[in-house]
Amino acid sequence: MTLATAAAIEATPVPEGAGHVATKPVLQLVGVKKVFGEFAAVDGINVDFKEGEFVSIVGPSGSGKTTLLRMLAGMESPSEGYITLRGNLINDVPADQRPTCLVFQSLALFPHKTVGENIEFPLKVRKMPPAERKERALELMRMVRLPESYYGKNVMRCSGGEKQRVALARAFAYDPDVLFFDEPLSALDYKLKKALEKELKDLHRESGKTFVYITHSLEEAMVMSDRVGVMSRGRIAQIGTPEEIYTKPVNRFVAEFFGEVNSFEVTERVGGWTTADGTVLTVSGVPDGVSGKATVIVRPETMRFVPAGSSADNTISGVIYNEYSLGSRMQYQVHAGERIFLVEASRTASGGLSAGDAVTIGWDAADAIVVGD
Ligand code: ADP
Numbered sequence: 001m002t003l004a005t006a007a008a009i010e011a012t013p014v015p016e017g018a019g020h021v022a023t024k025p026v027l028q029l030v031g032v033k034k035v036f037g038e039f040a041a042v043d044g045i046n047v048d049f050k051e052g053e054f055v056s057i058v059g060p061s062g063s064g065k066t067t068l069l070r071m072l073a074g075m076e077s078p079s080e081g082y083i084t085l086r087g088n089l090i091n092d093v094p095a096d097q098r099p100t101c102l103v104f105q106s107l108a109l110f111p112h113k114t115v116g117e118n119i120e121f122p123l124k125v126r127k128m129p130p131a132e133r134k135e136r137a138l139e140l141m142r143m144v145r146l147p148e149s150y151y152g153k154n155v156m157r158c159s160g161g162e163k164q165r166v167a168l169a170r171a172f173a174y175d176p177d178v179l180f181f182d183e184p185l186s187a188l189d190y191k192l193k194k195a196l197e198k199e200l201k202d203l204h205r206e207s208g209k210t211f212v213y214i215t216h217s218l219e220e221a222m223v224m225s226d227r228v229g230v231m232s233r234g235r236i237a238q239i240g241t242p243e244e245i246y247t248k249p250v251n252r253f254v255a256e257f258f259g260e261v262n263s264f265e266v267t268e269r270v271g272g273w274t275t276a277d278g279t280v281l282t283v284s285g286v287p288d289g290v291s292g293k294a295t296v297i298v299r300p301e302t303m304r305f306v307p308a309g310s311s312a313d314n315t316i317s318g319v320i321y322n323e324y325s326l327g328s329r330m331q332y333q334v335h336a337g338e339r340i341f342l343v344e345a346s347r348t349a350s351g352g353l354s355a356g357d358a359v360t361i362g363w364d365a366a367d368a369i370v371v372g373d
């Protein structure tokens with residue numbers, strides 16, 4: 001690969017809209033692949049990360065997330081394609097020579113050192129004088145909400161959440177342009193994870209840095225990110241705002257990544273989009289390029305009970321088979337013929353229904369998602 005090629009793929013300048021910061025790509029990937037033997041762990045990824053953006057990459061285990069991040073952080077070189085940082089090709093620039101920093105789950109803190117020594121490590125490497133170092137470390141500790149009294153504490157005496165904060169403060173001590181995270185919260189308990197998700201989001205906003213965050217949890221990605229990319233078998237199936245991913249998934253894989261859905265295989269016939277048993281479904285808008293065959297997806301939370309005297313664009317009669325409490329909401333399994341449908345409803349909306357009751361379930365055309373595969 002020559003530098004001329006790198007220049008050719010340099011970021012097209014984006015006109016800077018007043019007050020709009022998140023437009024310029026800081027990192028750009030073009031056709032990035034990583035092949036191990038015969039196997040493409042990352043199989044052709046094109047994506048721009050904009051300045052100051054919080055982008056999460058989600059995907060099942062083995063979909064290539066870590067491999068992608070290792071290439072971004074400089075721990076692996078791509079087999080094909082280009083990675084540019086502010087327009088400079090960085091494919092083969094080693095991790096320690098990139099203005100980026102990776103924070104991962106196995107924290108890689110120095111176990112026999114204090115919180116302060118851990119945070120100051122990058123500053124010491126850069127030969128910052130001790131007094132200045134300490135001042136900066138204390139500033140970073142405030143930023144990640146660690147009490148000042150922890151400065152001299154052995155890092156091994158810190159709790160899981162506190163260690164995560166130390167690791168984060170150390171990452172910020174490098175003053176990187178981009179921070180990469182590889183499932184940093186996955187080992188923590190639910191409550192702590194929820195608290196740290198919010199803190200990370202605050203930290204992102206306060207620092208103005210670009211965050212690229214990898215997780216297998218879509219829920220985590222949705223809470224924190226400006227954009228979410230969904231990975232499947234080495235590729236990005238879709239990237240967009242959490243809202244876009246949720247309301248306009250491009251395929252069944254993305255739609256199902258959110259959890260269980262009700263789906264109908266349909267064929268385009270004279271009368272409309274028809275299921276195998278001959279029911280014509282009312283749909284509102286089929287995406288461009290979809291014809292012949294499609295899948296209609298109705299999320300449990302948009303499927304509802306349709307009481308006598310009220311209506312929905314599509315209805316199915318069935319019998320409640322099972323009910324589960326989700327806390328404030330309930331989920332019902334409804335048997336209809338050979339099939340089982342899922343309906344999620346608030347306790348009040350479903351008041352009084354229980355297993356064995358005959359019900360009509362339904363949904364409006366606008367709530368159905370039509371995908372091509
Ligand atoms: P994820 O982080 O999404 O779980 P990984 O990027 O760790 O996925 O792995 C993607 C695929 O690449 C997996 O099938 C994994 O076994 C394979 N893989 C990762 N690293 C290597 C390697 N160094 N050598 C061979 N195969 C690898």
Ligand code: MG
Nearest residue numbers: 065066067182
């Ligand atoms: Mg991984």
